[in-house]
Amino acid sequence: MKVLLLTLGLLFSLSKANACECTLRGSFLEVAPKTRLVAHVKILKQLNMKDEPDSILPLKIKAEIIQIYRGKEKRHVINILGSRGKDCRMQASQLKEGETFIVALESNEIVRKDGNSDYYISTCGTHLLQVETIDSLTYAVGDIGNNKAKLRLEDVKKILSQ
Template sequence: MRYAILLIMIFPWINLEACDCGSAGPFLKTSKKAKLTAIIRVNNYIVKNLQYRDSMKVGINAEIIEILKGKEVKTEIRIFGDKGNLCRPYIETFPLGTTWVINLSQGWEHEESNLTTESEDDYSISNCGEYFLPIENKVIKGSIIDSDICWEETEKLYTWSLNKLKKGIKNPEKYLLPQKSCSYEDTYIKVSQMPTFKYGIDSLNNLIIEQLNIEPKRFKKYTESIYIDFIVEKNGTLTGIKESDSKYQTESVEKYINPMIDLLTNLKNQWIPGKHFGKPIRVILTYKFDFLEICKGKNGG
């Protein structure tokens, strides 16, 4: 602790609280909440001269080449980055003269006014996800959409034309979904409208409890689950019903697996198919029967 106090005494601009944030996702996802999405060119740096150290780059003066989302009347804006403890990129990330497509948030005034001249009229850039991508010859490379895809499609995922990116920013959901399954041809794991049991998932759970003679009181503290994979076809029919390969299931629940598969087979025509923007689409689901959660509250559980 005494070393921390000594550091603050010698270097008073240091804030020992580090940035801590999770990823907000790929570029199209972060663009949904951006105040301004624009193509910018880095003109020069905003530099702050500090008493106890060399000057520090705290922001950039950027020329707006094109606004893709949001409104801004200025042709040149100020964008602020990290000063040592914020969840933002360091300004050195953006070399002079380079061009970027960037998702921006509103700037804000800092208590440490000796470190920055940032205000609410300015912009800030986050580092908690993909918020900025370089542009070269009207081509953008980087994490633009979710990376949960098959390896052979990686190059397609990470390389987009500028025109395609503009369309994606206007309608991000269309490009963020669907996510393709790597195990089954023409099958998806996530679409805009996921398939569901006609009478609701609670009805399905209750039917399983009844048909498999599961006693809820017995499972009040049971922590096991059963996972069943199946494909919901475009017409709502279930195919490929089987025990999930990707989940470990203990011996204590094995006796329920085959009866559960048989019951789902009997209910194979009782599903509403998945759709992607109104178009029926083939979706693979993993149904989870969580004994603790489903049996909780049943029969006084």
């Protein structure tokens, strides 16, 4: 019985050690103004260690910036880092090639060889909205805030630029 309790205790502590611990920061409209870049992006490609041998992360995404809603970025294509397990980042595998999103991106502190830094999508609050076209109108869909689950892209941009 003692061995069983010790084993269960060890397993529980190991699972906690690999879990992200953060304070939920709220809906998209609550978290987006506090992030470095808010943009409409299209997922171009998922990259793994085989694609980029000098990468220290197991997976990241190349994304094309369609439009910037808040913040500044000179590059047209950016990297979005995936999670390593306990860093409170979204799993890059959740974003598929060709999909488009409105993302509130945090900046990675590590500067790459080319002088740029990569971004990541935090899981502490809503940092990602799916983009959908319904009856020829384009909407951001998700936990937007203000009791809204769907909002036209023009309205999202208008709110974020205030």
